[in-house]
Amino acid sequence: MSSEVPEPASKVDLAPGIGGGGEIPQFDITLRVRRYDPEFSEEATWEDYALTMYGTDRVLDALHKVKWEIDGSLSFRRSCAHGVCGSDAMRINGRNRLACKTLLKDLDTSKPITVEAIKGLPVEKDLIVDMEPFFQSYREIMPFMITKGHEPAAEHYQSPEDRERYDDTTKCILCAACTSSCPVFWTDGQYFGPAAIVNAHRFIFDSRDEGGDMRLEILNDKEGVWRCRTTFNCTEACPRGIQVTKAISEVKQAILARSV
Amino acid sequence: MQVHKYDVVIVGAGGAGMRAAIESGQRAHTAVLTKLYPTRSHTGAAQGGMCAALANVEEDNWEWHTFDTVKGGDYLVDQDAAEVMAKEAIEAVLDLEKMGLPFNRTPEGKIDQRRFGGHTRDHGKAPVRRSCYAADRTGHMILQTLYQNCVKHNVEFYNEYYVLDLLTVEEEATREDGTTYVQKRIAGVVSYDLATGEIHVFQAKSVILATGGAGKVFKTTSNAHTLTGDGMGIAFRKGIPLEDMEFVQFHPTGLAGLGILLSEAARGEGAILRNSEGERFMERYAPTIKDLAPRDIVARSMANEVREGRGCGPNKDYVLLDLTHLEPAHIDAKLPDITEFARTYLGVEPYTEPVPVFPTAHYVMGGVPTNIKGEVFQDNEFTIPGLYAAGEVACVSVHGSNRLGTNSLLDINVFGKRSGIAAAEYSKTAGWVELPENPVADTEALLDVVRKGSGTERIAAIRKELQDTMDANMQVFRTKDTIMKALADVKGFRERYKNISIQDKGKRFNLDLLEAVELGFLLDLAEVMSVSALHRHESRGGHFREDFPDRDDENFMKHSMVYKDDSAEMEGIHGIRFDTKPVIFTRYQPMERKY
Secondary structure, X not given: OOOOOOOOOOEOOOOOOOOOOOOOOEEEEEEEEEEOOOOOOOOOEEEEEEEEEEOOOEHHHHHHHHHHHHOOOOOOOOOOOOOOOOXXXXXXXXXXXEHHHOEHHHOOOOOOEEEEOOOXXXXXXXXXXXXXXXXXHHHHOOOOOOOOOOOOOOOOOOOHHHHHHOOHHHHOOOOOOOHHHOHHHHHOOOOOOHHHHHHHHHHHOOOOOOOHHHHHHHHOOOXXXXXXXXXXXXXXXXXXXXXXXXXXXXXXXXXHHHHO | OEEEEEEEEEEXXXXXXXXHHHHHHOOOOEEEEEOXXXXXXXXXXXXXXXXXXXXXXXXXXXHHHHHHHHHHOOOOOOHHHHHHHHHHHHHHHHHHHHHOOXXXXXXXXXXXXXXXXXXXXXXXXXXXXXXXXXXXXXXXXXXXXXXXXXXHOOOEEEEOEEEEEEEEEEEEEEOOOOOEEEEEEEEEEEEEEOOOOOEEEEEEEEEEEOOOOOHHHOOOEOOOOOOOOHHHHHHHHOOOOEEXXXXXXXXXXXXXXXXXXXXXXXXXXXXXXXXXXOEOOHHHHOOXXXXXXXXXXXXXXXXXXXXXXXXXXXXXOEEEEEOOOOOHHHHHHHOHHHHHXXXXXXXOOOOOOOEEXXXXXXXXXXXXEEOOOOEEEOOOOOEEEEEEEOOOOEXXXXXXXXXXXXXHHHHHHHHHHHHHHHHHHHHHHOOOOOOOOOOOHHHHHHHHHHHOOOOOEOHHHHHHHHHHXXXXXXXXXXXXXXXXXXXXXHHHHHHHHOOEXXXXXXXXXXXXXXXXXXXXXXXXXXXXXXXXXXXXXXXXXXXXXXXXXXXXXXXXXXXXXXXXXXXXXXXXXXXXXXXXXXXXXXXXXXXXXXX
16 A cells, blocks of 8 residues: 655755765675586685675675686676575575675674585585576475466455465575575485475465465475474575575464364 | 577566566477576566556556656657557556466555656656555566466476577568568577586577666666676677667666665655755756656756765765655565665665665666567568567667666566567467578687687776776766767777686686676677767767757657678777667657656
């Protein structure tokens, strides 16, 4: 609902120094990157790079600095560079994050910053993993709206409350930060993983969708939601702030409610 | 070399490519080739909404939307195309809703709508609520919904396949009056598989270009690193013209210094711009709709405030986007992502502090010329049978010299769908065009320049200097001197490009190699933009010439058409031929553009 906003003042007094400003701080870091290229060596190695970076720089800027000024063979995926495309999930100081959303100044720069590929998916080269198993799980939960009978002539109606019900899980950008932070996923190649369940949740709790039973059946499988051990790694890893563990719990509840 | 055969090949998996794939995939044997994974496209970064005259919250109709689009584009819009887009917008939004898109809703449960720049009631009387939206992540929702439906329809994707060449053949053909001409025909595309470094040829009856824009020509841009104009570049190199490339949209509200987009939806929801004196300066530049004036006007006004010394910050080089009079709950509900961007990247709390912003290169209005079916023109007269383009890579032209906010998400859906249907239908009746004798020759030559280069130049250094010169000379304000400076610089970069070398010598995931190829496209496009800008001795929409500050309909109410032509020579620039094309008028005569 678009609400009316009162007309703002034509002129206001700005507080002194407002809108940021001041000197942009400059600092030195060591970026420690896990390098791997099976075309030249089966061995993965840690490489250190000494870099001078600036106040608003992100880990992605540091990786670019290495690639563009020191070693062009360093390989990683990236695109939008502001946390919406999901290309650059990686393990930074042992935690899954997006490189483009992690500011260097928020990390401890007195120690080397470690960067390595996300876990649980086959590493192809440096920070690039094979994403196919991840997308395979996603496809299996039927991530599309299923309706039966006749379509409305114009639009489905949905109340703002019903729309709100599944809002959180619509934010997923399929970056795999959650799935590749899950210890069950690391040890068990079969588990659907949190991202697939999040995307199932997005449809199961959408009042317009009528495929919920089919999805719950799929997720009731032994490799489905019941493998989740509620360790909350996924929730901590999600760069979109999705309450992943809560979503998985809600899917579990839905399966139980259905089988009663 | 591996050869694949499909009825339809779609290049690009953003909004336009996937919307086309949903149609084509259900009608013909279709493959989508994308240099990224499908949901990585920059469609996902679009925020504010998609306009359609649903009239869900107030009176509206598609004719008003058509008028706004034509006026917003400063009358350089082809009016037949604008009418198609505004009419089909309604169905396009309803299609997405039925595919599952989670739009925000009105209390009655209908798709909610909000205001957006340049969209007005009854030909400019007041802002109108026309933008259908999902918070400030409408593009994300569109991209996800389209991918979900591609999964539903089993669309075949080739992920991380970079298309580097169009395979065309030329035949002699005869006009109705008996004269002859050269007709191009499309035989397929050549692509590079990132994972293996192998070359794959895709023979196809129809090819749809949906590769997006070229914002990385500039330093300050809202665009992704991967938006390097590849589709425009490969078409241009095959002798296909590029239309209206001087028109680049600079979005007013990029995060200062970073270029990250803060949606116009912020102003749609009531935010305003202020200068260092705390003044709401848009009241002076557009007295009727103020901060909701179209983007070219707002961006120029901001740049002018800074030039006249009313910029903010230590270098007085940005202005402020003020949301502090809005309720935090309202901001959270309607603008959650952009306020997070301000917090994450600048450390500014938008509830209480205004956010530093400055114009950022956002959208290329020009591109590969098409008609309203998405068919690509080889010149002003003939299209190329089987070749289509949709989305930012294309120039239909629905945006003219300045695109209205939300009309890009609309463009990809309307013309993506049209191209997908047309390409599939064409493939059912057309025969195969035989592949050229050595289809990979041009691609191998292109790659060899980079792979075998042993010079001292680094691609990143040339790219940075290119982006610097384009920001300095081809941004919001231009003159003949600045344009000539950009052209001279590009010429120098071309020389240096011959002397590059890359460090990655492997075959697997060699992004070093592909960044070099992408830089080649950027250099071509920077030159095309500059040449087009040089010829346009007027100011219109996104193109502002300080040496020609007025619009000149008598001499310049026409599209620019730039061709690669090795025999051409103009003002010291080799290999580029300049031509023009008439604008299509239906119901609106040009008027002075005031807001």
